Amino acid sequence: MGQERRSFGSIERRSGYFRARYVGPDRQRYDAPHLFSERIDAEFWLGEVHRSIERQEWRPPVKVKGGPDDLDTLAGYARHCLAERELTPRTREEYGRLLEKLIAPTLGSFKLKYLEPDQIRRWYSTVLSADRPVQRKHAYSLLRSILREAEDEGLIDRNPCRVRNAGKVRRTRDIEPATPAELNKLLELPPKQGLPVVLAGWCGLRSGEVRGLRRRDLDLTEGVVRVRQAVTRTKGQVHVGAPKTAAGTRDVGIPPHLIPYLAKYVAALPVTGRDGFLFPGGDGVSPMSEKALRYAYGKARKVIGREDLTFHDMRHSAASLAGMTGATTAELKAMMGHATAGMVERYQHATRASRSRLAENMSKLAEL
Template sequence: MVGKANHRGFGHVRRLPSKRWQASYQGPDLGRHKAPRTFVTKVDAEAWLAAERALISEGKWSPAALRRSGDSGSIRLEQYAAGWLRERRLKPRTREGYEHLLRRYLLPAFGHAPLAQITPSHVRQWWVSLNEDTPTINARAYALLKAILNTAVADEELVANPCRIRSASSAHRARDIRPATIQELETIVEALPQNRRAIALLCSWCAMRIGEVLELRRKDLDLARGVVRVERAVARVSGRPVVGPPKSAAGRRAVTIPPHVVPALQQHLDSYVGRGANDLLFPARDGRSHLQPTVFNDAFRKARHAAGRDDLRVHDLRHTGATLAAMTGATLAELQQRLGHSTVVAALRYQHAAQGRDAAIAEALSQLAARK
């Protein structure tokens, strides 16, 4: 009978934080011997212990460390990463992103390597070989490798994590975002097709994410109270729409609509949205399925060109809305709630952007004095 912790019997099995099982036993040499790998199920761990006990009974046992040869003494990264990914509750889009990073960046470099043979030197050599023009992707790949190996340390597959490059998980923003001015926003909205204008209004003046906007239903818009409720978001996974909760728990929120935007939203409801409570505000051409973001992107590119802002992305509309809200004097807590952020870090960035207006105000005061 295989024993558990604090139970009599041969060997010891325990469940690790990763949900995998570890097996160990005290050998004839009175030393503690662990299985060279962890197991998906408890039964597998017990089977390994049974095999070890049989070797002892038959007089064929030798210390496990001496029986390991080559790479057999450590699970390979590709095997461990597959289990790591399978055991995590991830949003479909996040899972797809991790699978891409593994397939494209991590497995070619480390896939066949036993975990114990991945050294800090190997990690540094891989890091410097990455394309310098893709800092965000590089940081995400490194962060994923570090997370997987952190779990391996917790599972006692590794003594220490070889990912030790300072700040490698943090990518510096490759471009400075310049928010649109109110006049530029007006030009962009006017240049969009009439049935797409409300998308830009919600992304900017309500600082909503495009995935949140494209999943809005008639029931989510309460124009009598001037509120839009954000309960869900849609993302494209393998080319298909997947509806789920917003990006974070704080993403579920009620956003007050600026009064000057309400008439345009009412016109959109009257002209382009079905009468059912669950009818999409921005459906595809068939009237039932979700509008593909690329369809709006195509129209947005033409509209931003009309405003002379070819540098502006759709997500920059949300950035613009957040900066405008900060310029009204909104506190960090108010910005955090309006944007649906779990922490104040991002809200602080927008508030700093608003404080930068002080130089423009000072310049305007000097011009006022010069005219006088």
């Protein structure tokens, strides 16, 4: 396991992965919160830390609270449980926020073995706001998963999370997916603005996955885009790592009519090697920023007159278009990067065209 010395920090290869570490202004040594699959990602992470130090914005990473003395309390066990999980930086930050803001203040001091279903129900109905259903669902799901681990380890007899329908969120708005004509109109935009949105709309890529694409991930001969990493941002730091779940690592077919546009775009890119980002930032090295992608998507919505669509709605569009071609649930799972069929169902919609076609076909039955 060789260790590369650098002007700032060091990178060590460990079992096919790379660990980045550095000495902070406080003269303490810090490791990156996760391993990197590519050396270039470890280098980028160290560069971001170095820049935050130079701008005097660096703060010591927050260490996990709760030691072995309080593992019998919900808060102590939950912190230990999350510290042991393999999570992306963005997910770790979100779980930590849910735990410290919504779970620990009310339930954290309770001994695990004394937690009862009635206490969980009161917490769910009084602490978690019904006005924020997604946050409510995520907080409850996190607590349930933590207590499921406690049950599996024999620390409690039975998981006390038994609130009926607590993990379900009713859709608050109807989504009319983008049509093929609308998506193709985006090809009229400058490529760096239009193509990221087009890949989301036709291939179902998340925003972080689009930004994380490297030139080697685009196989125009086979007609495939390979999703191998995603870009996330936590507390001012940009992270490039594996997708959130194993199912997120996938190969997605590119509609053939897009290939000439992608080939022309790639040919015009600066020569940065196959490890270079497909949609680089202004410096030509780092990935496209969230702000730049939001700007590009703002342009795209105006071009097609669809101010109602969010960027994430492009995934709905991709799933709906694939469904209209007769894609099976298994094919949609693979395309969207989901592990369960239930998640796929969230992205399938009946478009105006399909509703009309269904009504016409039903009407024909009356003619028999």
